[in-house]
Amino acid sequence: MTRHDQERALRRALTRAAGASSDFDLNRDVALPPDRKLRAAGVLVAFQEGAEGLDLILTKRSSRLKHHPGQIAFPGGKVDPGDADETAAALREAQEEVGLDPAAVEVLGTLPPHETVTGFTVTPVLAMVRAPFTPVPEPGEVDEVFSVPLAHVTDPARFSVQWRRWRGQRRLYYTVPFGPYYIWGATARMLRGLAERMT
Template identity: 65%
Template sequence: MSDLSSRLQAALARPGRPSSDYDLNEAMTLPAGRVLRPAAVLVAFEDTARGPQLYLTKRSSHLKHHPGQIAFPGGKVDAGDADVVATALREAREEIGLPSENVEILGQLDPHETVTSFSMVPVLARVTTPFIPNPEPGEVEEVFTVPFAHITPANFRIEGRRWRGTWRSYYAAPYGPYYIWGATGRILRSLADRLAQV
């Protein structure tokens, strides 16, 4: 087990709490009678000679929701999925070509509620065997990695923009040409906070 795997498992053993895209926007009114759809994402890293690297994707620019944004591989739970872990592994296989047998599951973070009405479970994992990423052209424009060392509270800042006529604040942790924000930024900030306590 890698040192980061041990730290992640220690972080997961600590109490957590659900997060949401509304965390920094207390004045925002949540939709009345909203129904959240189950979803999962794979937060996967690989130990390399350059240190642990976190896998992320850049979504295709023609997608209806979140075009061009930085995201984890993942999506909604399908009827044939045994659980959220199965969903995260299936989506990673479909979106970036990550074989499920190359993955060691470490655990799960608390669900994250998105503005698109998903209850999204981040599944933490280690890529045990190197693979060649193969982005699914319909959904993924690019697969890339970020040093896991970038995932620290000091690298996150609060920014804002107009959304549906109101000002919305969110966490952002830009890395090179990649603007990590939104649900991805919020999930990584939660993970950074928990890692900082171990």
């Protein structure tokens, strides 16, 4: 599939109906309080031209962070009071975390929100990077910026379900490893949703 075919497939995926997802999708026995308070966040699911098609930009979070140290994540974060919406938050955070100029980004649209175990409702913002981009990791938040082929993270066969103990309970989650990078949890679940919409 050519880069142009991949971009068309991404645009088609945005038109397909799908419900929201959550970190609890594979753990049906978890009872979520109906009055729980969720904080809004946006992440940038940004693609750029790679050696053999489109590549997805991901980060490895700093090992010094209090929350999710060393985990693989999209650039993004919570919606601040000055942000117009989740898309604005995702673009702002991507600039702060990896040096991606919002002027170089074409937003294609958003996927359904994803609820995390940490109390966020995260909106994935699909986008294309239209200008040459040299990552500049923010040292306090990001240890590394790297790319993964779109074909890898949108192939359902590359995903697996694993588990670990969390708060005394067995918790199932998706993974989609790539080389030395262990992509799991919320990031893998959102990518799994995109893969389902593209197949």
